[in-house]
Amino acid sequence: xxxxxxxxxxxxxxxxxxxxxxxxxxxxxxxxxxxxxxxxxxxxxxxxxxxxxxxxxxxxxxxxxxxxxxxxxxxxxxxxxxxxxxxxxxxxxxxxxxxxxxxxxxxxxxxxxxxxxxxxxxxxxxxxxxxxxxxxxxxxxxxxxxxxxxxxxxxxxxxxxxxxxxxxxxxxxxxxxxxxxxxxxxxxxxxxxxxxxxxxxxxxxxxxxxxxxxxxxxxxxxxxxxxxxxxxxxxxxxxxxxxxxxxxxxxxxxxxxxxxxxxxxxxxxxxxxxxxxxxxxxxxxxxxxxxxxxxxxxxxxxxxxxxxxxxxxxxxxxxxxxxxxxxxxxxxxxxxxxxxxxxxxxxxxxxxxxxxx
Amino acid sequence: xxxxxxxxxxxxxxxxxxxxxxxxxxxxxxxxxxxxxxxxxxxxxxxxxxxxxxxxxxxxxxxxxxxxxxxxxxxxxxxxxxxxxxxxxxxxxxxxxxxxxxxxxxxxxxxxxxxxxxxxxxxxxxxxxxxxxxxxxxxxxxxxxxxxxxxxxxxxxxxxxxxxxxxxxxxxxxxxxxxxxxxxxxxxxxxxxxxxxxxxxxxxxxxxxxxxxxxxxxxxxxxxxxxxxxxxxxxxxxxxxxxxxxxxxxxxxxxxxxxxxxxxxxxxxxxxxxxxxxxxxxxxxxxxxxxxxxxxxxxxxxxxxxxxxxxxxxxxxxxxxxxxxxxxxxxxxxxxxxxxxxxxxxxxxxxxxxxxx
Numbered sequence: 001x002x003x004x005x006x007x008x009x010x011x012x013x014x015x016x017x018x019x020x021x022x023x024x025x026x027x028x029x030x031x032x033x034x035x036x037x038x039x040x041x042x043x044x045x046x047x048x049x050x051x052x053x054x055x056x057x058x059x060x061x062x063x064x065x066x067x068x069x070x071x072x073x074x075x076x077x078x079x080x081x082x083x084x085x086x087x088x089x090x091x092x093x094x095x096x097x098x099x100x101x102x103x104x105x106x107x108x109x110x111x112x113x114x115x116x117x118x119x120x121x122x123x124x125x126x127x128x129x130x131x132x133x134x135x136x137x138x139x140x141x142x143x144x145x146x147x148x149x150x151x152x153x154x155x156x157x158x159x160x161x162x163x164x165x166x167x168x169x170x171x172x173x174x175x176x177x178x179x180x181x182x183x184x185x186x187x188x189x190x191x192x193x194x195x196x197x198x199x200x201x202x203x204x205x206x207x208x209x210x211x212x213x214x215x216x217x218x219x220x221x222x223x224x225x226x227x228x229x230x231x232x233x234x235x236x237x238x239x240x241x242x243x244x245x246x247x248x249x250x251x252x253x254x255x256x257x258x259x260x261x262x263x264x265x266x267x268x269x270x271x272x273x274x275x276x277x278x279x280x281x282x283x284x285x286x287x288x289x290x291x292x293x294x295x296x297x298x299x300x301x302x303x304x305x306x307x308x309x310x311x312x313x314x315x316x317x318x319x320x321x322x323x324x325x326x327x328x329x330x331x332x333x334x335x336x337x338x339x340x341x342x343x344x345x346x347x348x349x350x351x352x353x354x355x356x357x
Numbered sequence: 358x359x360x361x362x363x364x365x366x367x368x369x370x371x372x373x374x375x376x377x378x379x380x381x382x383x384x385x386x387x388x389x390x391x392x393x394x395x396x397x398x399x400x401x402x403x404x405x406x407x408x409x410x411x412x413x414x415x416x417x418x419x420x421x422x423x424x425x426x427x428x429x430x431x432x433x434x435x436x437x438x439x440x441x442x443x444x445x446x447x448x449x450x451x452x453x454x455x456x457x458x459x460x461x462x463x464x465x466x467x468x469x470x471x472x473x474x475x476x477x478x479x480x481x482x483x484x485x486x487x488x489x490x491x492x493x494x495x496x497x498x499x500x501x502x503x504x505x506x507x508x509x510x511x512x513x514x515x516x517x518x519x520x521x522x523x524x525x526x527x528x529x530x531x532x533x534x535x536x537x538x539x540x541x542x543x544x545x546x547x548x549x550x551x552x553x554x555x556x557x558x559x560x561x562x563x564x565x566x567x568x569x570x571x572x573x574x575x576x577x578x579x580x581x582x583x584x585x586x587x588x589x590x591x592x593x594x595x596x597x598x599x600x601x602x603x604x605x606x607x608x609x610x611x612x613x614x615x616x617x618x619x620x621x622x623x624x625x626x627x628x629x630x631x632x633x634x635x636x637x638x639x640x641x642x643x644x645x646x647x648x649x650x651x652x653x654x655x656x657x658x659x660x661x662x663x664x665x666x667x668x669x670x671x672x673x674x675x676x677x678x679x680x681x682x683x684x685x686x687x688x689x690x691x692x693x694x695x696x697x698x699x700x701x702x703x704x705x706x707x708x709x710x711x712x713x714x
Contacts, residue, residue, distance in 0.1 A: 004707050032626065039621035041396040043419045043426065045466055054466040056426040058415050062400045064625060069400065069413040073428050074714065075464040075471070094468045095709045101469040102714035105460075107432040109402055109411040111451045112458040114432070121712025154712070262621050264396035268421060269389065346703070350361050352452045355478025355511070357431065357459035 001345035003334065005118035009343050013336035014122065014329060016161040019130040020137070024300065026063050026328040027134065030258075031297025035063040037324035039262040046270035052092065053078050053271050061324030066331035067109045072120055072323060075101040080273055088220055106330035114351045116334050116343070120326070123333070125158035127325040128318065131257060131296070132236050133162025135316035136212060138299050139253070139306050140234035144211035145170045150203065150223060151216035152176035152185035155238055159214040160189045160197070167212070172197040175206035204228055215242045226250040229313050236316040240285065243317075248288045251315035253306060256293040258322055290317065358702035360691065362475035366700050370693035371479065371686060373518040376487040377494070381657065383420050383685040384491065387615075388654025392420040394681035396619040401435075403627035409449065410435050410628050418681030423688035424466045429477055429680060432458040437630055445577055463687035471708045473691050473700070477683070480690075482515035484682040485675065488614060488653070489593050490519025492673035493569060495656050496610065496663050497591035501568035502527045507560065507580060508573035509533035509542035512595055516571040517546045517554070524569070529554040532563035561585055572599045583607040586670050593673040600674075605645045608672035610663060613650040615679055647674065 005013070029035040038060040045054040055076045062069040077092040093100050102120035107113065136144075144167045149156050152174050163169055172195055176182035182199035190197040200206040207213055207228045215237035217223055222244040229235065229250050237243050248254060285291070294304035296316070307314050337343050362370070386392040395417040402411040412433045419426040434449040450457050459477035464470065493501075501524045506513050509531050520526055529552055533539035539556035547554040557563040564570055564585045572594035574580055579601040586592065586607050594600050605611060651661035653673070664671050694700050 004703075006707070007710055007712055034626050036400050036402070036623045036625045038400045038413070038415070038623050039396050039398040041398055041415070041417060041621075043393050043395045043417060045393070045419045045421045045426070047421070047466060054419065054421070054426065054469070056395070056417055056419055056428065056464065058395070058398070058417055058428055060398060060400060060413055060415055062402045062411065062413055062625060064402045064404070064411070069402070069411065069432060071413065071415055071428075071430050073462065073464075075426065075469040077467075077469055091713050093711075093713070095470045095705065096468065097706060097709070097711075099706065099709035099711055100713050101464065101471065101709050103462075103471070103708055105430065107413065107430075107458065109404060109413075110434075111453065112411070112432040112434055113452045114458065114460070117708070119708070119710035119712070120714045121710040124712075124714040262623075264398075264619050264621065266393045266395050266619075268393045268419060269391050344707070346361075348453060349456070350363070350701070351460055351474070351476070352454070352456035352458050353364055353476035353478040354450075354454075354456055355364055355476070355481075356448050356450070356457050357477045357481040 002114045002348045002351055003116040003337055003343040003345060005116060005337055005343040007119050007121045009337060010118050010122040010333055013333045013340065013342055014126050016126065016129065016165045018332045018336065019126050019329060020133050020165055022328050022332045023130045023134050027297050028300050029063060029065050030324060031301045034065065035324060037061045037261055037322040039264050040323065041264045043266045044271040045268040047077065051079055053273055059321065059323035061322060061327040062109060063327045063331065064109060068327050068331050069107045069109055070323065070326035070330045071105045072326045073103045083220065104326050104330060106334055113348050116330065123326060123329045125154055127321065127329050128155055128238060129158025129162040132159055132214060132316065132318050133166050135236060135255060135296060136163055136234055137166040139314040139316060140167060140212050141232055141310055144234065146210045147212040147214060148173045148175065148206040148210035149214045149216055150175050152181040153216065153218060156185060156216040157189065159216045160193060163212055163214060164193045164195055169195055173200045173206040173210065174198065175200045175203045217242055231311040231313060234314045236318055238318050240319050245287045248315065250313060252312040254293050254315040254317065255299050256290055256295055256317045257319055258295050259291065261320060261322060359471050359705045359708055360473040360694055360700040360702060362473060362694055362700040364476050364478045366694060367475050367479040367690055370690045370697060370699055371483050373483065373486065373522045375689050375693065376483050376686060377490050377522055379685050379689045380487045380491050384654050385657050386420060386422050387681060388658045391422065392681060394418045394618055394679040396621050397680065398621045400623045401628040402625040404434065408436050410630055416678065416680035418679060418684040419466060420684045420688065421466060425684050425688045426464045426466055427680065427683035427687045428462045429683045430460045440577065461683050461687060463691055470705050480683065480686045482511055484678065484686050485512055485595060486515025486519040489516055489571060489673065489675050490523050492593060492612060492653060493520055493591055494523040496671040496673060497524060497569050498589055498667055501591065503567045504569040504571060505530045505532065505563040505567035506571045506573055507532050509538040510575060513542060513573040514546065516573045517550060520569055520571060521550045521552055526552055530557045530563040530567065532557045532560045574599055588668040588670060591671045593675055595675050597676050602644045605672065607670065609669040611650050611672045611674065612656050613647055613652055613674045614676055615652050616648065618677060618679060
């Protein structure tokens with residue numbers, strides 16, 4: 001039988017602690033070449049609506065040690081509304097009921113069988129959170145107690161879970177320019193984590209004196225000036241445009257997530273929206289010297305030293321998702337969902353064939 | 358509701374004539390840049406069995422004119438048994454019930470929704486058959502009446518369907534070195550096509566005087582010597598090692614399927630089996646000058662002339678599958694399956710999400 005899981009069931013089957021433990025093991029395997037991410041392939045197509053494109057995105061990964069492979073598929077209608085700060089990529093919930101289409105298919109490397117199918121919404125937050133959490137585990141000071149989270153959205157929640165799992169954090173400050181959002185975030189995560197989460201109106205007040213600063217904004221322009229960094233801080237970002245190049249240059253130790261992940265984009269004639277935002281990201285990657293930075297697996301394997309002293313400013317640039325992460329989370333989700341008896345089942349025969357192909 | 362279809366239902370929903378008509382339209386769109394194939398990504402991983410690898414393969418395509426995109430996923434256990442003629446790539450039916458795992462997911466470019474999910478077994482034959490059929494439609498002599506099919510396997514059946522659909526064929530000769538296989542093929546396809554299909558013991562007897570010669574063997578070594586080609590013939594092949602370079606050189610007009618389809622292979626440490634067969638294929642592609650050959654869409658759009666006279670030997674090299682073909686067949690299958698009321702349904706909400714990702 002093949003499991004079909006909802007976002008709610010995925011959430012129950014993927015506790016942050018389990019996710020972090022699996023990531024810790026799997027990133028070491030990745031660093032040794034004993035696990036892999038495949039190419040990230042995207043096809044962009046024009047639609048009937050001049051302001052929207054259709055995007056079909058696939059990524060895949062295999063972790064032999066967990067005996068799983070995963071394919072993630074996103075089938076999205078995209079628009080690029082112009083904001084005060086430039087173009088912003090937005091997914092349109094065009095599926096019936098105002099829903100999004102992001103799927104993970106998990107396979108067994110032993111039998112080839114499809115083990116599970118589920119939406120990627122929860123996974124998307126947990127994989128990003130766990131990756132930042134893993135970097136913080138090995139880069140932040142052991143005595144870190146105060147974290148600042150920049151942003152109050154979906155990904156900010158993942159960052160809160162992650163830092164609470166790797167350090168004995170007693171205070172989280174949430175900065176968002178929107179009062180109602182930062183207050184809601186503080187209320188939600190105080191309750192969920194049992195930690196004092198405080199809404200903070202000004203970014204500099206959130207950052208001042210924090211041991212860990214976790215960028216999780218949707219900003220299309222830099223938000224963290226270099227002079228706010230303090231000795232001993234650990235700082236991370238999820239978004240290429242979130243930090244000034246000067247902010248990155250101020251860190252003593254900088255790791256990037258992974259480099260060299262192959263990316264392949266196919267544009268159908270007419271699918272020319274927002275080419276400039278891609279170019280801007282590439283230019284920024286060059287400006288900050290991302291191609292020369294050491295990577296997370298090198299940190300975990302001890303191939304490149306991390307923090308050298310309590311005064312070092314350490315940094316982690318958590319850009320770009322890896323297909324590999326969907327195999328790792330899939331491993332955790334599948335085992336736990338089976339253990340807890342979660343999900344619906346469909347006969348695996350529906351998804352396999354007596355014919356070779 | 359999202360349709361789940363079996364191979365039998367896919368077969369009922371994909372008549373060769375409909376498939377050919379959709380391919381004719383879609384290859385023109387592809388040639389104009391109005392449809393696309395994404396990157397073909399494969400991850401090869403070692404398994405517990407030293408003689409077997411796990412392969413996770415994805416390909417994708419979008420045809421905006423049909424308002425569909427498709428992702429094909431193969432999750433296979435592969436072995437390379439050594440035969441008298443070298444290594445042969447074989448899929449192991451390791452899924453429960455001795456089954457294979459090849460899946461197509463079809464999406465709407467309008468809503469992003471998953472429209473249908475089905476195994477790729479039938480599609481795999483129909484897409485290959487229709488592509489060869491399309492080339493024969495535009496390259497074979499209009500008065501072609503006799504076809505030779507080299508091979509008696511699964512793909513040979515697709516070739517028989519395709520040539521019967523594009524020319525008023527009155528005789529098909531099936532060559533296979535194995536008597537029981539060629540006889541079974543002749544019996545099956547005589548009945549299915551209402552055409553005289555004859556088993557032929559010697560390859561040269563099958564080819565002599567045939568108007569169309571369709572290679573569909575599994576051979577790892579060339580089977581068609583150049584001196585068997587006759588003026589006016591149309592000849593095609595599905596497999597890079599099936600023809601001698603000299604056989605290809607003897608044709609007056611040669612088209613290849615598509616060139617430049619991006620391919621990305623990731624090998625996990627230890628997944629080193631059969632590297633040499635890949636190298637052999639590449640060398641052969643170079644030897645026959647495939648990189649300079651015109652392609653099927655150029656033929657359909659009239660950008661490169663095809664047959665110039667009744668004496669020209671024309672040739673089509675139908676190598677490598679395209680993700681695009683799964684979108685085209687998906688379009689036909691989905692419409693027809695809906696029309697005929699085929700398949701099981703699962704709520705589309707099971708595969709979509711209220712969360713962006």
